[in-house]
Amino acid sequence: MESIREIYRIGNGPSSSHTMGPKKAAGMFAEKNPGAEGFRVTLYGSLAATGRGHMTDVAILSVLEPLAPTEIVWHPEIVLPFHPNGMKFEALSNGDTADEWTVFSIGGGALAEEGCETAPAAQIYPLNTIREIQDWCQREGCTYWEYVEKCEGREIWDYLRKVWSVMCAAIERGLQNEGVLPGGLGVQRKAATYKVKAQGYNDAMRSRGNIYAYALAVSEENAAGGEIVTAPTCGSSGVLPAVLYHLKTTRNFPEMRILRALATAGLFGNVVKTNASISGAEVGCQGEVGVACAMAAAAACQLFGGSPSQVEYAAEMALEHHLGLTCDPVCGLVQVPCIERNAIAAARAFDANIFASFSDGTHRVSFDRVVEVMKETGHDIPSLYKETAAGGLAKHYRKRL
Numbered sequence: 001m002e003s004i005r006e007i008y009r010i011g012n013g014p015s016s017s018h019t020m021g022p023k024k025a026a027g028m029f030a031e032k033n034p035g036a037e038g039f040r041v042t043l044y045g046s047l048a049a050t051g052r053g054h055m056t057d058v059a060i061l062s063v064l065e066p067l068a069p070t071e072i073v074w075h076p077e078i079v080l081p082f083h084p085n086g087m088k089f090e091a092l093s094n095g096d097t098a099d100e101w102t103v104f105s106i107g108g109g110a111l112a113e114e115g116c117e118t119a120p121a122a123q124i125y126p127l128n129t130i131r132e133i134q135d136w137c138q139r140e141g142c143t144y145w146e147y148v149e150k151c152e153g154r155e156i157w158d159y160l161r162k163v164w165s166v167m168c169a170a171i172e173r174g175l176q177n178e179g180v181l182p183g184g185l186g187v188q189r190k191a192a193t194y195k196v197k198a199q200g201y202n203d204a205m206r207s208r209g210n211i212y213a214y215a216l217a218v219s220e221e222n223a224a225g226g227e228i229v230t231a232p233t234c235g236s237s238g239v240l241p242a243v244l245y246h247l248k249t250t251r252n253f254p255e256m257r258i259l260r261a262l263a264t265a266g267l268f269g270n271v272v273k274t275n276a277s278i279s280g281a282e283v284g285c286q287g288e289v290g291v292a293c294a295m296a297a298a299a300a301c302q303l304f305g306g307s308p309s310q311v312e313y314a315a316e317m318a319l320e321h322h323l324g325l326t327c328d329p330v331c332g333l334v335q336v337p338c339i340e341r342n343a344i345a346a347a348r349a350f351d352a353n354i355f356a357s358f359s360d361g362t363h364r365v366s367f368d369r370v371v372e373v374m375k376e377t378g379h380d381i382p383s384l385y386k387e388t389a390a391g392g393l394a395k396h397y398r399k400r401l
Helices: 016-032 045-054 056-064 130-140 144-152 156-176 191-198 203-223 239-251 255-275 289-303 308-320 338-358 367-380 392-400
Strands: 010-012 038-044 070-075 086-093 096-107 110-113 227-229
Touching: 010 016, 010 156, 016 038, 016 045, 016 056, 016 086, 016 096, 016 110, 038 045, 038 056, 045 056, 045 070, 045 086, 056 070, 130 144, 130 255, 130 308, 130 367, 144 156, 144 255, 144 289, 156 191, 156 203, 156 227, 156 239, 156 255, 191 203, 203 227, 203 239, 203 338, 239 255, 239 289, 239 338, 255 289, 255 308, 255 367, 289 308, 289 338, 308 338, 308 367
Parallel strands: 038 070
Antiparallel strands: 010 227, 038 086, 086 096, 096 110
16 A cells, blocks of 8 residues: 555645646656657546546646647547546657557546556555554554554654645635636635634534535635645545644644644545545545545544544444445536535534544444445446536536526
């Protein structure tokens, strides 16, 4: 299992699969073909279906167009077998193809060629399931974050400190910014308003309102192309920061405890990425917001003193109750229902933490089993409901128009 740095990627929204991944691929292809007279990039499946809304073409052109004329070709009707987010890069010379490369954006900004990840990160975790890691924790008398430190080395804390800084900055910008988000849907930013309204309620309602506001702040920044951290993806980037920021500001947890919670959250997200998927185009939004909710629930439970069993239960519950969640962005934008879905999932993470904390951590269905079921469910969900903007809410919104 690779480093949790691959779960927490710092970059610009609105989509890790549709902007961060393709932009990275364009850079790699350009470096390989510095003398090309032109480029042609063909987008397939989900990348083509929702690429305009996700600014996939903008991300690719920002890299290639300054080097040579670039054409973008859209083929939403063609889904390559390996993954729905396929793209073919061609370097042109005298009108002919001098070099070509087919690559896939598999979620969280990661790239893969058919059968293997490109420039794969080092596999630094010898254990790949939460059950194995939990057994190790019990034998050693350690916690999940201590396992992360053991595998990653102490330098991981410097990286997570940067991650936390970017998360906080996104919340603070999002709480200040107002107006309409780009893309044509006319979606108004709400984070600032929710934050103000929350202060007029009693403690419980104010707490919930603040969680909503923080999640909205990050998700709105992501939708506007601002700098965020994938956790595990751009489309689900508001959930974990909202939970941790709320706990930091209301419970005054020291920064190091927040970083340790980030480590634990990253470990749970990493297990899902390794054994299933965090790509909405592959398994639906259960792999994005569902996994983000599980990560946030694990982090919160650890901060409140949960045992490894209780932390695992909180994460299991959070993911279990997102099974089957579809990815149907209206007009292909990471706005409706994505933004408010982050806010609701952040609140649900708190609920999972509380429920698990009331228990002794004993339960029937393990986190690893839910990950298996999520993968099976994702593959069974019709492609209309996996980031194509052709089914679900996206389809019915077009009908209403």
